[in-house]
Amino acid sequence: MKRISLELNNELLGMLSRSAQANHVTLEEECLRRLEGGQRRSSYMQALLADLRADDAQRRERAG
Template sequence: MHRLVIEVEAQLYGELLEAAQGNRLSLEEECLRRLQGVQPHSRYLQALLAGLRADEEQRRASASDQLA
């Protein structure tokens, strides 16, 4: 299992917590839902997801180069 630690501003944390409660989800489930693209309203989360995807692509390319 991978672990991801995200630092967020207090306002965004409050908004995520409120959305989680409104959707009857845990905070973790709400974050995962947004990161999976179900409701990417936050520009911050969109940027974070784009960065994570870029890192993963770079990791895969690096692993592929090492195998060749």
């Protein structure tokens, strides 16, 4: 098992703690999720990505 030590300021620790509570996970699990690239995306980011893909598809249709 790998061991990771993090130095966090109080503000970042507070943000991570609140996020962990909101996601119903431990602080350790929240940190690991973020270090692994955060497989879960926010619904806002998913909607934004869908809009950007749709705009790109329309642009390609007009150009092609």
